[in-house]
Amino acid sequence: MEDKLQPALHNKIYIIGSVASGKTTLAKKLSNLFDIAWHELDNVVHIRLPSGDVRRFPAERDFEFNKIISCDKWIIEGVFRDCFNEGFDKSDTIILLNTPPYKRKCRIAKRWLRQRLKLEKSNYVPTFKILLRMYKWSNGFEKSKDDILKILEPYKDKVIILSDNTDMINN
Template sequence: MKGKIEPELYNKIYIIGSVASGKTTMAKKLSNLFNITWHELDNVVHMRLPGGDVTRSSEEITFEFNKIISCEKWIIEGVFRECFNEGFDKADSIILLNTPPYKRKCRIAKRWLCQRIRLEESNYVPTFKMLLRMYKWSSGFEKSKDTILKTLEPYIDKVIVLNDNTDIFDNKK
């Protein structure tokens, strides 16, 4: 497993991890650093409409995802979903953010509070029910980690496992 990303070697970066692991923050930073467009998988799954999100059909999801991975350069970030595994084949580098559960729990609470008091934008309504769902998703990540690691085994030469989204930048010379 590698320890850092070099811009001249990686044009297609796939970032996966739990809710509140730091995927979006890392994607934004890498996007700015390498001048590569980044994409949120949540926006592939959901159409963002003024009246609320609408889940796309599986055909629409596949179409939207294939548009992204057919590009010359991209950064994709999202939670692990089997329907997006083809991205692993196309990626130059796969980053698995294995942020500790306690840190994710703190980030979930902070994010929810900031969204609730409108200091931070949100693609969803920050209800108490949503807060509980995010904690459930975070716990689900721990339960699915073995499956994720098994799925990534064929790509081990391009997988970077980090314990925090800042680790990749701390290793940069």
Template sequence: MKKIFIIGVVASGKTTLAKRLSQKVSVPCYELDSIVHHQTSTGRHKRSAEEQIEVIKEIDIHGTWIFEGTDRESYQCLYEMADTIIFLDTPLWTRRIRILKRFLKQNLGIEKCHYKPDILMLKMMYTWTRDFEQNRSGFEAKLKKYKEKVIRLRDNNDLDFT
């Protein structure tokens, strides 16, 4: 595994898995949210799809990588570029609990985030989760095209690091 794309819906455990895997195999990991929403001296700015692809291609030039994120149109190149695609298919009830816990931790200052953890964002996370489940069949069809390189996990602890 030299180029790993970890994909899943909100609160599936992508970032946690990417960081653990990065340490284990000594490969740098990148949060796709940080590529989309670029931090500058004047604040966070959303890159265009073309700019996002440019950043991804620039990282790819340097060799090995782990990208983690949700399924966006601008990330489609990663399905082709990756030699391994890990789909974190965490149960819906687990994700719903994680979304609420994350919201509470962020508002208590226990967990950092790159966005404003307000009620609107909380609602959006639940909306994205619902939308993913309603459109799951389309996502599953996309994964079938890459079945030879897809690993499906129900939990971010299911990957054997030995």
């Protein structure tokens, strides 16, 4: 993996992909490897409270995001959102996880079941409704993938497209 990403050249890494594509797992691995803090975009969009998530106002969300991308080193991961496009400009490397839909669907089911059984921590209550939403979001990624690729076109020199997070982790 170090041949693909040298820390001195890749201090600002932006990872995007569908729900259950492996973004968080990859971000954690790269964070440990390069000793760079990683940030979940869901935590920029939402304030996490014991009573449930509260969506930040756009100005607050943008302030939190700009705090992160103004740092010298960062790894951010999340689903594609237009409001975070400035991160593409500021990043050294953009990783698009293009994990196959069948693999994401299996991961969604496994994650949801592990969270229901309290074997895995969750930032949300793992209800049946959220399970259906995750499948919907996964399908939405497939429908929007061409648009995302067009948005990434100006950054093609710093884009890495992986079919799975293990493509980079295991190499």
